[in-house]
Amino acid sequence: MALTPSTMIPLxxxxxxxxxxxxxxxxxxxxxxxxxxLLVMFIxxxxxxxxxxxxxxxxxxxxxxxxxxxxxxxxSNDFVNYPEDSPEKMQEEVAAxxxxxxxxxxxxQAVAKAFDAACxxxxxxxxxxxxxxxxxxxxxxxxxxxxxxxxxxLRAAVDKVLAGEKPADDQVPSIGCxxxxx
Numbered sequence: 170m171a172l173t174p175s176t177m178i179p180l181x182x183x184x185x186x187x188x189x190x191x192x193x194x195x196x197x198x199x200x201x202x203x204x205x206x207l208l209v210m211f212i213x214x215x216x217x218x219x220x221x222x223x224x225x226x227x228x229x230x231x232x233x234x235x236x237x238x239x240x241x242x243x244x245s246n247d248f249v250n251y252p253e254d255s256p257e258k259m260q261e262e263v264a265a266x267x268x269x270x271x272x273x274x275x276x277x278q279a280v281a282k283a284f285d286a287a288c289x290x291x292x293x294x295x296x297x298x299x300x301x302x303x304x305x306x307x308x309x310x311x312x313x314x315x316x317x318x319x320x321x322x323l324r325a326a327v328d329k330v331l332a333g334e335k336p337a338d339d340q341v342p343s344i345g346c347x348x349x350x351x
Contacts, residue, residue, distance in 0.1 A: 305340035
């Protein structure tokens, strides 16, 4: 299990535009979220770091989507070489985890490259103007470290953004498995 940190691109970076299908082929556009805060999460099915916080991701969506936060998850892994991350398995993951957010397929990995995503999980929180407000960890929990999975870092940032405020600039990078590039 290789530890890869997020790249921590500059705060204020404009959100890259994207249009990706979910596993059923339904297209989701970044413009669908224009004018509202959007959390873009790069995740996959097989990464132990994502599995560790998966229930927390579902809980975060349950709490914050009704409050006005848009959320999309993007799987950019090479699913030919990592079949656990195939679109069919993504549908199974959505059902098993109870994800309410769109879980999108980035088959050519262009969106991951546009975001400069590096790991799973990798989080990018954009404010209502489409500017990057947070790019850090979910919380301090990692597989095996006995810290609670509570999403405190990301939740604090989301609370600020939903209140029209700026999250703290001091942000801890996410750590996870590297994106499985082609």
